[in-house]
Amino acid sequence: MDPRSEVLLRQADLFQGSLLLTGLPADDLLGTLPNARGWSWHAGDFDTLGTRFPERVHFGT
Numbered sequence: 001m002d003p004r005s006e007v008l009l010r011q012a013d014l015f016q017g018s019l020l021l022t023g024l025p026a027d028d029l030l031g032t033l034p035n036a037r038g039w040s041w042h043a044g045d046f047d048t049l050g051t052r053f054p055e056r057v058h059f060g061t
Contacts, residue, residue, distance in 0.1 A: 005029040024049070030056055 001009075002025035008015075009032060019036040021029065026048035030038055038057040040046040046059040 001029070002027045008033075
């Protein structure tokens, strides 16, 4: 898991409601945080995440 994701997961109890993650890495962070959605500007990461979480990740620049 990406170190950025590990930092968030150590404090996951702080994220009880909806959460928008920007620039998220292509790991299992969205799978661990069920109320989170992701927004990515990196096409490769978006492709990976979009395959696993098609309704929860968006691409934009």
